[in-house]
Structures are given as structure tokens and as C-alpha cells.
Amino acid sequence: MQVLKELLRTIISYGKWRTIFALILIAASLYYGWQWVWGALFLLWTVRAWRSQSVYVVETLTRGDNPFLFWITIILWATLSLYLILADLIMKLGGVPHVYS
Known part of the structure; x- marks a missing residue:
């Protein structure tokens, strides 16, 4: 759980979290159709x-x-x-x- 929190903090602090979120969502959309x-x-x-x-x-x-x-x-x-x-x-x-x- 701590690793996930740290990953989220890193993504948000990176500044391009919307793009990262969109890429994850695109990958999920391909997997789930x-x-x-x-x-x-x-x-x-x-x-x-x-x-x-x-x-x-x-x-x-x-x-x-x-x-x-x-x-x-x-x-x-x-x-x-x-x-x-x-x-x-x-x-x-x-x-x-x-x-x-």
C-alpha cells in the first residue's frame, strides 16, 4: 500500500499526471474493450x-x-x-x- 501511495505522489508531482492517467486509461480500454x-x-x-x-x-x-x-x-x-x-x-x-x- 505504501508503494502505491508513493507512486501516486510521484505521478502527481511530475506535473503531467493527466497524460499519465490518459495513457493508463487507454491501456485499460484496450484490455477491457x-x-x-x-x-x-x-x-x-x-x-x-x-x-x-x-x-x-x-x-x-x-x-x-x-x-x-x-x-x-x-x-x-x-x-x-x-x-x-x-x-x-x-x-x-x-x-x-x-x-x-
């Missing part, structure tokens, strides 16, 4: 890009220089975040009933 984590990350990236008016996909796109690509990226990320969060939520609530003919 959680889609909502990716939805939350896409939502976070969408909000940050919208506020900064700059987005990085493969290269940096700014709202002023590349408005079409900027908004397409924002819309795609927002749609993906909703889909991934709702898909996981629907499956947790029993899934979508199948109709067989």
Missing part, C-alpha cells in the same frame, strides 16, 4: 480544438487558414465521440434487439 474512453478522448480533443481554433491530425490545421478541413475534423470527432460513448452505453444496457424474419 471499452469504447467510451475513445469517445471521451475524441470529445476532449474536439473541445480543445474548437477553443484553440487549431487542430492537429497529421499536420496542424487552423480555422483561419483551412476552415473547411478544420470544421470537417471537428464534426468528425464530435460524431465519433457520440457514437463511441452511445455504442458502449447501449451495449451495457442490453444491446439493440435483433428482429429476425
Whole structure:
């Protein structure tokens, strides 16, 4: 227990605890098959890009220089975040009933 407390203190004092937490959460999402984590990350990236008016996909796109690509990226990320969060939520609530003919 003491080792865990010391590890947590070290992570928090490091200053980049959000990134470390996100990486641990990503690893857990891969292990457990959680889609909502990716939805939350896409939502976070969408909000940050919208506020900064700059987005990085493969290269940096700014709202002023590349408005079409900027908004397409924002819309795609927002749609993906909703889909991934709702898909996981629907499956947790029993899934979508199948109709067989």
C-alpha cells in the first residue's frame, strides 16, 4: 500500500499526471474493450480544438487558414465521440434487439 501511495505522489508531482492517467486509461480500454474512453478522448480533443481554433491530425490545421478541413475534423470527432460513448452505453444496457424474419 505504501508503494502505491508513493507512486501516486510521484505521478502527481511530475506535473503531467493527466497524460499519465490518459495513457493508463487507454491501456485499460484496450484490455477491457471499452469504447467510451475513445469517445471521451475524441470529445476532449474536439473541445480543445474548437477553443484553440487549431487542430492537429497529421499536420496542424487552423480555422483561419483551412476552415473547411478544420470544421470537417471537428464534426468528425464530435460524431465519433457520440457514437463511441452511445455504442458502449447501449451495449451495457442490453444491446439493440435483433428482429429476425
